[in-house]
Amino acid sequence: MLPNPDEKLDPRVKRTRGLILASFESLLAEKNFKNISVQDVTDKAQINRATFYAHFQDKYVLLETFISKMFMQDIEKRTLNVCSYSSDNLRNLILAVCEFLGRLHTSCAQPHQQFESLVESTIKKQVFDLLSYWLRKSKVPTDIPATVAAWAIYGLASHYSHMKKRPILDKFVDEAFPLVAVNLEQFA
Amino acid sequence: MLPNPDEKLDPRVKRTRGLILASFESLLAEKNFKNISVQDVTDKAQINRATFYAHFQDKYVLLETFISKMFMQDIEKRTLNVCSYSSDNLRNLILAVCEFLGRLHTSCAQPHQQFESLVESTIKKQVFDLLSYWLRKSKVPTDIPATVAAWAIYGLASHYSHMKKRPILDKFVDEAFPLVAVNLEQFA
DNA sequence: TTGCTTATTCAACAGATGTTGTTAATTTAC
């Protein structure tokens, strides 16, 4: 989760992946995920189609990677110290998920069932990993509270981002926070 | 949700769809969803591939339909009276989701990310629809508690079905039930 | 620089996808 493995990469690889991701991002703003072909991505990125497959298994894996990176930015903007559980960190995590979904819904021309499903499970996994990381020092098994909390956090955020009349984000999180915290604080 | 629209259907349509669904079911037992092509489905169903597209947009929609139908069977086996909320109905709903996931995991040769994602959102939508239906008489807006409850129910069931050492199902549901019920009883 | 390693390109392939225009069968209405 935490260590960023990007640094010591062949500059050609960095360049190519960057081009692919950027191309994909701009295509998502134009059209449905379903209607984006690998061809489209490589055309806009100005690389060969075979090169794409050297870096990503298929367009679904590309989406996962893209979503993960995008979400990571939101996380890192919010949580200064990601190393261990704190009530502040949790609060910021919830905020980050809400913000991420908001950002996603403005910057993508969807919605599409498959797309939403993949985003959902990608984020839930990231949140789960982060929570597990926070709870790793605990002596009891932590997968149950981490699972429950990951579901709760995403569910709350997703609900927030679909509300017609959204309350102030901070106010919303004030209400949501204790529902999640109670599951975690006994382990952290 | 409740009314079953199958009855007054062209017998040709019923036959064709039945063949497709049956073929798909047996293919899921053999291999990964990702590796099942529309060709495979229509070959086994002994219909033309184009006919498939007259009935389903693509194989993802087929999966949704299949999952919905399968889940509906579990629902109807359990809940004798689906018309309105009762504590018994809710308990049976939770049981039905747990049983469904169990059945799915034994009868399908997976797991695969995409597959799980689509199952998840399909079931969550069905549960949400049923809960909304139960709460429809309420005067206050019910989408919030229905959303939260749908997430909670699926999260609990999914967690149960992934536990290495599963407790007795009824015992598990006894614990899970109040967590969900508290959200609903104030509206029902 | 020289050579070694590895990334990218290109052409070509078999197979899968989704669409379209036509034919044949089934319903419906008279």
Add this chain to the structure above:
DNA sequence: GTAAATTAACAACATCTGTTGAATAAGCAA
């Protein structure tokens, strides 16, 4: 009971997919 309207079934098409093998180019270490 027959004619007209509907629609399932089909064949053929252009496109997309994922992979392979060989040629080229970019990075890197000595």
